[in-house]
Amino acid sequence: MVLLQDSKQAPPRDVVELTGVTKVHPGGVRALDGVSAGFGPGTFTAVMGPSGSGKSTLLHCAAGLDRPTSGRVxxxxxxxxxxxxxxxxxxxxxxxxFVFQSFNLVDALSVWDNILLPQQLAGQRPDKKWARELVERVGLAGREKARPGQLSGGQQQRVALARALAGRPAVIFGDEPTGALDLGTGREVLALLRRFVDEVGATFVMVTHDPAAAAWADRVVFLADGRLAGELFAPSAQQVSARMVELTR
Incomplete structure (x- = not known):
């Protein structure tokens, strides 16, 4: 459970802060152009924009998967x-x-071993008590010994979510985390994401093309041509859709 901050204390710093981030790909393609954005603790942010707007590049730079050409992360x-x-x-x-569209689980490992794998690769001692709680929270109690191939797509994404949270990271990045799921299963996964933000204080940054998925977020950040193109707070799916229509005209 997250402790509330004393009102006299300074507001918490952003978990991730991008300042003037530019990314130029080989051939001179400018994927990001001077982007500045922050993602605070205990928040759920969706990143949206037309195809080629720089969404995935923003996520990769923010997560340290790619290096910006200039700027600070x-x-x-x-x-x-x-x-x-x-x-x-x-x-x-x-x-x-990380939570990806394709789940990225290791087929030869059980649910339990997949959840603990990142901590083991990092040379950390897994927090098995927290991992057991995560298994309960994502609704997979009793399936710890199952292999990914024995699970539905929604169950596999739940394993991926538990794996992402097992090391208590400062931030979790999702790249179209519900893109491979049907509507109902995707809604269940988004509800889990929302609960982890509200109840555990997790910080999520999610790239999505789906206005209905973005409506689960506290804030939607829009990109167009590698630049920030506005944001919406506590938006409805209709508001997100309308903004996307404007950006694609």
Whole structure:
């Protein structure tokens, strides 16, 4: 459970902060153009925009999966844009969780072993009590010994979510986390994401093309041509759709 901040204390710093981030791909393609954005603790942010607007590049730079051409990316108090391997890998493993559209589970491992794998790869001692609680929270109690191939797509994404949370990361990045799921199953996964933000204080940043998915977020950040194109707070799916229509005209 998250403790409320004393009202006299300064507001918490953003978990992830991008300042003037530009990313130029080979051939001169400018995927991001001077983007500045922050993602605070205990918040759920959706990132949206037309195809080619820079959504995935923003996520990759913010997560330390890609390096910006210029600008700063501060993650958990460290400027990761300047870090070299293997220090960058160590910071990413300590502070970042990932949930992908394709689940990215290891087929040869059980549910339980998949959940603990990132901590083991990072040389950390897994918190098995927290992992057991996560299994309960995502509704997979009794399926710990199952292999991914024995689970439905929604169940596999629940395993991926528990895996992302197992190391108590500062932030979790999702790249179309419900894109491979049917409507009902996707809604169940989004409800879980929302609960982890509200009840555990998790921080989620999710790239999505789906206005209905974005409506679960506290804030929607829009990109167009590699630049910020506005934001909406506590939006409805209709408001998100209308904004997307404007951006694609």
């Amino acid at each position: 501060v993650l958990a108090g460290q400027d990761i844009a300047t870090l070299r391997e293997p220090k960058l890998t160590a910071v990413r493993r300590a502070h970042v969780g």
